[in-house]
Amino acid sequence: MTETKTSHTQHSKPRSKWRDVWDQFRKHKGALIGSIVFFTIVISVMIGPLVWPFEANEINIRARNQGPSWLHPFGTDQLGRDTFARMIAGGQTSISVGLAAMTLSLLLGSFIGVMAGYYRRLDGLLMRFTDLFLSLPLLPLLLVMMLLFREPLSQAYGPERGMFVLIVFAIGVTSWMPTARIVRGDVLALKEREFILAAQSIGTTDAKIITRHIMPNVLSPILVSATLGIANAIITESALSFLGLGFPPDFPTWGRLLNDAVDYLQLYPERVMWPGLAISLTVLSINYLGDGLRDALDPRIRGR
Amino acid sequence: MLNFTIRRTLTSIPTLLFISLIIFLLLNLAPNDPMAQVPLTVPPEVKEKMREALGLGQPLYVQFFKWLVQFFWIEPQVFFDHLFGTTFSEGDLRIISWQTRSPVMDIIVQRMPQTLWVVGMSYIVGILIALPIGIYSAYRHYSVFDQAGTFVTMIGYSIPPFFTGPLVIVIFAVQLGWLPSTYDTLHVVIDWDTFVIQFKQMILPVMVLAMQTTAQISRYMRASMLDNLNQDYVRTARAKGLSEWTVVMMHVLRNSMIPVVTVIALNLPAIFGGAIITEQIFKVNGIGGQLIGAIYANDLPTVQTITFMFAFLIVFFNLIADLLYGLLDPRIRYD
Numbered sequence: 242m243t244e245t246k247t248s249h250t251q252h253s254k255p256r257s258k259w260r261d262v263w264d265q266f267r268k269h270k271g272a273l274i275g276s277i278v279f280f281t282i283v284i285s286v287m288i289g290p291l292v293w294p295f296e297a298n299e300i301n302i303r304a305r306n307q308g309p310s311w312l313h314p315f316g317t318d319q320l321g322r323d324t325f326a327r328m329i330a331g332g333q334t335s336i337s338v339g340l341a342a343m344t345l346s347l348l349l350g351s352f353i354g355v356m357a358g359y360y361r362r363l364d365g366l367l368m369r370f371t372d373l374f375l376s377l378p379l380l381p382l383l384l385v386m387m388l389l390f391r392e393p394l395s396q397a398y399g400p401e402r403g404m405f406v407l408i409v410f411a412i413g414v415t416s417w418m419p420t421a422r423i424v425r426g427d428v429l430a431l432k433e434r435e436f437i438l439a440a441q442s443i444g445t446t447d448a449k450i451i452t453r454h455i456m457p458n459v460l461s462p463i464l465v466s467a468t469l470g471i472a473n474a475i476i477t478e479s480a481l482s483f484l485g486l487g488f489p490p491d492f493p494t495w496g497r498l499l500n501d502a503v504d505y506l507q508l509y510p511e512r513v514m515w516p517g518l519a520i521s522l523t524v525l526s527i528n529y530l531g532d533g534l535r536d537a538l539d540p541r542i543r544g545r
Numbered sequence: 546m547l548n549f550t551i552r553r554t555l556t557s558i559p560t561l562l563f564i565s566l567i568i569f570l571l572l573n574l575a576p577n578d579p580m581a582q583v584p585l586t587v588p589p590e591v592k593e594k595m596r597e598a599l600g601l602g603q604p605l606y607v608q609f610f611k612w613l614v615q616f617f618w619i620e621p622q623v624f625f626d627h628l629f630g631t632t633f634s635e636g637d638l639r640i641i642s643w644q645t646r647s648p649v650m651d652i653i654v655q656r657m658p659q660t661l662w663v664v665g666m667s668y669i670v671g672i673l674i675a676l677p678i679g680i681y682s683a684y685r686h687y688s689v690f691d692q693a694g695t696f697v698t699m700i701g702y703s704i705p706p707f708f709t710g711p712l713v714i715v716i717f718a719v720q721l722g723w724l725p726s727t728y729d730t731l732h733v734v735i736d737w738d739t740f741v742i743q744f745k746q747m748i749l750p751v752m753v754l755a756m757q758t759t760a761q762i763s764r765y766m767r768a769s770m771l772d773n774l775n776q777d778y779v780r781t782a783r784a785k786g787l788s789e790w791t792v793v794m795m796h797v798l799r800n801s802m803i804p805v806v807t808v809i810a811l812n813l814p815a816i817f818g819g820a821i822i823t824e825q826i827f828k829v830n831g832i833g834g835q836l837i838g839a840i841y842a843n844d845l846p847t848v849q850t851i852t853f854m855f856a857f858l859i860v861f862f863n864l865i866a867d868l869l870y871g872l873l874d875p876r877i878r879y880d
Contacts, residue, residue: 271696372560373563376560376859376863377564378856379818380818380822381818381836381848381851381852381855382571384837385568385571385848385852388840388843388848389571389572472703476705479705480705480707483707484825484837486840496707499708499711503711503826507719510719510720513708513715517704517711517712518708520704520705520708521700521704521705524703524705525700525703525704528699528703529699532699
């Protein structure tokens with residue numbers, strides 16, 4: 242924050258693009274609050290287990306079904322496990338699934354998008370492929386993938402890691418299409434620009450043109466779809482866990498906690514709130530972050 | 546337009562075939578044994594016979610072709626027979642569920658009305674709420690209403706149905722006790738009182754599904770209205786002295802509806818997907834419930850058929866959206 246204060250006094254210096262982006266981003270109140278909330282959640286689930294005295298799977302049957310107290314701020318569940326500790330552990334899983342699946346889907350999406358946009362002969366084929374993937378019924382297919390590959394992967398990598406690999410892979414493979422389309426559109430427009438022609442005329446190889454000239458220029462749409470990708474992945478993972486086809490039951494994720502809480506809906510309705518609010522707040526903050534990022538990275542809006 | 550329609554319809558056939566191939570391969574190449582549920586006391590040679598009876602011994606392309614014939618040739622015949630009392634399909638082997646040993650399509654036909662009723666109603670409700678919100682927030686751009694609308698739609702986007710579902714159950718069924726928390730599909734509407742019960746039990750699932758629809762469609766409506774409100778023809782219309790109502794409702798709205806109508810058509814299959822979760826929460830025994838049940842029971846023919854039906858819906862509504870776009874915007878047709 243100290244850095245931004247000084248930026249007001251240095252108007253004479255040439256301003257970098259990222260300084261402009263940050264200034265525009267700061268103007269979007271929702272985006273600013275969203276990013277603060279999101280990073281608070283990420284940091285608290287990352288350092289939470291180090292600070293918090295209870296373990297997520299520590300059973301204390303005497304202290305079961307407690308309401309919120311100073312010792313257990315979110316109460317305890319039917320086995321006396323501390324809900325706050327479970328929320329932290331669940332958040333770690335949900336957010337790491339979100340980040341990993343987003344990374345995979347971005348890599349796939351940008352690769353296919355750049356290939357389709359840059360090489361004319363690949364364009365038709367790759368875009369037909371993208372359209373086909375867009376026509377797949379994603380949630381049913383994800384459920385089917387969970388059903389079919391759960392056992393073999395659990396045996397190969399252990400129940401938790403196997404599920405992690407499977408969920409990340411399944412979400413990544415089914416969510417790259419929008420990124421690919423956006424990147425392709427941008428690459429198509431960039432390819433006609435003079436600096437690409439200049440690079441080609443001095444004999445730059447295609448690989449170098451893509452990495453040095455194209456990729457930095459399509460970074461903005463990729464960043465925006467990254468934020469939306471995290472939100473989408475978190476919701477999908479929670480939906481799978483909610484339907485009981487995600488991680489194993491003793492391994493907390495936010496969706497799983499929500500699913501467990503639904504069984505006690507009549508007796509302890511407040512238990513639904515914690516994981517539900519955590520998912521919604523995370524996704525809402527990411528969506529606002531993405532919204533602000535889109536505005537900030539769009540030079541047409543940034544000028545105003 | 547006819548040319549465009551034919552061209553567009555023909556291109557969706559390979560798409561459908563390819564999708565059915567993907568679904569088929571995913572299900573059949575997976576390391577998964579349909580005989581896993583059979584007791585261990587059954588001798589191996591009997592198991593082998595059971596495998597053959599399920600058609601599992603044949604090469605993959607034969608299985609795929611047979612499934613295609615069953616889905617695209619025999620099942621429509623059955624449907625035709627059912628409608629007109631003919632006997633084209635007699636003796637033909639239909640797609641049989643491993644779970645119930647009855648034709649999959651029969652169960653789907655039983656389950657479909659509940660899903661259609663809930664999903665369709667929520668979609669209509671969602672659109673009816675979304676359009677005015679979108680129109681007004683674009684018309685009063687950056688006003689308090691617009692800001693609030695943006696916030697509410699952002700929330701609608703962000704809160705998943707598996708949270709709103711339990712949330713509305715807690716509020717309206719547990720705390721207030723106004724509405725039932727589950728959807729009773731056996732309920733028959735015969736008079737006013739039963740209609741009231743039906744109406745009440747539909748409110749919660751429809752509300753949850755409509756929230757998603759409203760958020761998405763009002764965003765599109767707003768963006769599309771904003772694009773059009775700054776166009777020259779709007780200024781011309783105002784300069785001619787037309788009333789504000791005529792300008793917005795006749796000129797701007799009609800042009801803004803073009804992308805929105807296609808989005809409405811495009812989003813419908815996604816709502817069916819979302820209905821899987823909502824049906825699970827409110828215990829609606831619709832098609833989503835059947836899919837989940839079949840997945841738990843390892844009933845591959847049912848899973849395959851329902852998944853493919855979802856794919857079919859997506860391709861079909863993509864086609865509808867494209868045709869609508871062509872119909873509404875002549876520039877697209879002559880591409």
